[in-house]
Amino acid sequence: MMPATAEVAARTAREAYGRLVAYLAWRWNDLAAAEDALGDALLKALERWPHDGVPRQPEAWLLTVARRELLQSARHQGVVQRLAEDPAVRALLPREDDAAPEPFLVANPIPDNRLRLMLVCAHPAIDRAVRTPLMLQTVLGLDAQRIAAAFLVSPTAMAQRLVRAKQKIARAGIRFEEPDPADLPERTHALLEAVYAAYGLAWERLGAAGGEAAFSAELATEALYLAELCVALLPADAEALGLWALMLFCESRRDARFVTTPEGSECFVPLHEQDTARWDHAQIARANGLLREAAKLGQIGPYQLEAAIQSAHAQRAITGRVPWGGIAQLYEGLLQIAPTLGARIGHAVALGTAQGAVAGLEVLDALPETEVRNHAPWWVARAHLLEQARRWPEASAALRQGMGLTEDARLRAHLWRKLQALQAAPVTDTPA
Structure with missing residues (x-):
């Protein structure tokens, strides 16, 4: 395979996986089938693109091929007639030209479908311990090995948990539908936890060498976008605001975390030693604004306290010192709620x-x-x-x-x- 073609396929998979799985799962009400179909589409891309050329809209090509796989599977199951009578499904029937652009992808990057799928993964019928890992895999495309490292379990154990969770969705007939507003609060914790976990995984490897750097940068961008969407979905949730603020404080220091040594290698710089001139002060101001909005709601929580700790560290850019006494007090409050x-x-x-x-x-x-x-x-x-x-x-x-x-x-x-x-x-x- 030509290296350039392989890179396009890999980049498209990284960038589009969550959007496409969410869209297909939502339309077909079957998470496992959506993942399988998209996997088949990616394999076809690796087979055909080196010979036919990369389509003008690779993401649309993958979607069309994945839909075709789903329709063929439906025919084998003998339910195609029922599906064909559904106007929503009929509108999705594949075209002859696999590379034809999809209007919905051009007009709408379907971010809401990702949040909807994450909320499905937080359904009360699914074990609490697997809700966040399930979101990380199905919506953000992380493999079991990466997820396992974040949750301090073996990759085999994590893979088994994820398989069982998907089987539970299928057996229990969990519907792919938006939860009622009254059901949102009990699903919010897992939603915010997954977004933060994704950003944390990216944060550890931002700036790393090779393909890991591109993957981490894209994952961090995706997590920040989802955090913003969480605030749009839950405008009166102080913890959603606190999470977005926390992530923005961290993001503001991305360029100051590493320096190049005289020997030419990269070296980590602790927060209290970082050059504050390299911080993004606009992001810090935005984060402080979000934290103030959260405080007005009177719903103190761990994300807000963690964000407040980061805000205190950011004061060094103005005062030249770190208020360690105040930070210790904030940690004491955090330990009462989340003694991690x-x-x-x-x-x-x-x-x-x-x-x-x-x-x-x-x-x-x-x-x-x-x-x-x-x-x-x-x-x-x-x-x-x-x-x-x-x-x-x-x-x-x-x-x-x-x-x-x-x-x-x-x-x-x-x-x-x-x-x-x-x-x-x-x-x-x-x-x-």
Whole structure:
């Protein structure tokens, strides 16, 4: 296959997968069949495009071929007559020219169908633990391996959960229809969680080398767009506003997270060391505006508190300092609502920076060993506080543990530089 053709097919799949699956599943009321049909269409593209040329509208080509696959499957099942009598289905009958442009794709990128499909995945009949992974796979096109890494389970276990969830949709006859307004609140949490999980997966790999960089950038853009759509769908939901604000605060610092070292490699830059001139101040202002809108609704929640923590960090661009005491208080509020491991580690660092390293180390050391012994952020946070306490050898040992658990080469480069600096520090200093 010609490399250029393969790249077009791969890019089209990345960009269009969620929109096309959502559209097909919604029209045909069958998620598994929609995924299979689109998969077949992608295989045909890989077979035909190198010989016939890439269609003028690749996305429309894939849609038309996928619809044809669905219709052929329906004929085999003996239900084509019933479908043919449905005006909505009749309007979707394929044309002779597979590459013909689809008017709806030109006029409407069908974002609402993605949200609708995500809400189907959050149906009460589906196990809570699999709702978010199901959205990540069906709407955002993530494979089981990526999803499994985010949820700290094996790829095999995650794949089995996803298969069972789709089977449950089929067996239970869950309808592909918009939930009543009264049903939205109980589905909102999973919807927002999936959007944030997608952005988090992208955020970890933004700027990485090779094709991973393009995938992560597209996934981040998609997640930000879905966050905006969530606010449009749920304008009176403070957590939807808080989530969008949180993601915008993170996005505003994208260009400041990495620097090129004198050796030519990329190195991670911690938030409190980033050059604030490289932050996107318009995005920060927009995020602060969303946070104010959320506060007016009087519905405090974890996304708002996380966004408030990021807003506090952003104050450094104006004041030149980080309000660590205020950040520690925000973490205390967050821990009352969502005591995640990440929040507990963040609280320890903020507390240790505001009140002294000993206070932070006490919080870190109180966390269950089974949760933290293989968790790189815990070791890195501990090294940071031990360095503040001028306990150089212990800080070096903690950094080595963190490096061993870190896969991202850019973060390892940062930890390596920190380790070199620590090893050059005088060992006779009295601990603070």
